[in-house]
Amino acid sequence: MDWQRCYTGLTALLNAGNTLEDVQPGVTYRGDDIGRWVLRQTRDWTQLNAEQRRRLEELGVRPRAAAQGRKGAARGELKAGAGKGSQAFQRGVEALRQYIAREGKTTVGRQHVEELPDGTSVRLGVFLSNHKNRRDRLTEDQLTALANLGLDWA
Structure with a gap:
């Protein structure tokens, strides 16, 4: 059940316009840390059954060796100029803006989770x-x- 719920969360995040590079640990959907789940799937690829691997591959998820190559490329692209357009970063800024409007301060506890209007959560x-x-x-x-x-x- 947990696998299905997280898979559904990943699908929803991707359908909302995010890329796999945007779904890093800390990106949640309905309370589940989808970024951490994706990282675990890529790390434990050989422990997944054939159907799980097929479904993840359809979304572009690959075993860890391939994922690390993409991550290195994505990091280089980010520094080169994707920057402010990164959806994960933008989501974090939106969450901070919402928090400041409500609380009037920028001091946030490490465990604070901000729920965005689109149903996603930002730690x-x-x-x-x-x-x-x-x-x-x-x-x-x-x-x-x-x-x-x-x-x-900053």
């Missing part, structure tokens, strides 16, 4: 922590977007 505390720790890899547009929301480290 906002994780998003902020990850981006703060990796700020040297963010594009100027991404840093500007975060700074404009009041994050002094």
Whole structure:
């Protein structure tokens, strides 16, 4: 049942216009961390049955070796200019904007999850922590977007 629920969540995220590169650990759908689930599927590929592998391949998911190659390419593309357009990043910024409008502050607990109007969830505390720790890899547009929301480290 868990596999089916997460597969359905991945399908919904992809149908909403996200790419596999957008679905990183921390990206949730109806409470399930779909990004972490995808990573686990690529890592444990040989433990999946043939039908599960076929269904994942139809969505573009590949075993870990292939996934790492794509991730390296995606990271290079992100630094080169995909930047602010990254849907995962945009979703995080949207969640932060929503949180600030409601709470009036940028301080977020690490475990805080922000529910977006489209039904997806963003682990906002994780998003902020990850981006703060990796700020040297963010594009100027991404840093500007975060700074404009009041994050002094950006």
